[in-house]
Ligand SMILES: [Zn+2]
């Protein structure tokens with residue numbers, strides 16, 4: 001999958017998590033830290049992929065969180081503003097660390113995903129705000145279309 005946003009593999013700073021949990025009267029648990037680290041490391045991780053990763057990471061004798069715990073933890077982290085999710089298609093949403101806002105474009109033919117600067121949609125967002133009073137969440141769904149490779153292939157097949 002073509003993807004350009006900067007990865008922060010495993011170097012999640014735990015301070016914001018701890019602060020935000022404490023300010024809500026919540027404890028910093030190992031599981032919450034692990035889920036946040038997995039989101040940061042995986043990029044475009046579905047909850048299932050996070051479960052699989054945590055299962056692989058679990059030390060011998062320790063119990064990795066089950067899927068429903070991971071879902072609940074993701075919801076909690078999202079409510080704290082530490083992760084966000086986007087829908088790339090009809091499958092499960094994918095999760096991102098909060099530090100990297102971006103837009104997604106997804107190819108309808110081959111499924112390739114690319115990231116783009118959310119500022120690209122500033123003009124559209126301003127018009128929606130002015131005309132409809134609507135605040136658009138540009139990162140929440142992907143724009144679908146045809147990637148450069150698929151367009152080239154289609155063009156060469158026609159000749
Ligand atoms: Zn992304």
Ligand SMILES: [Zn+2]
Pocket residue numbers: 107108109110111112146147148149150151
């Ligand atoms: Zn394609």
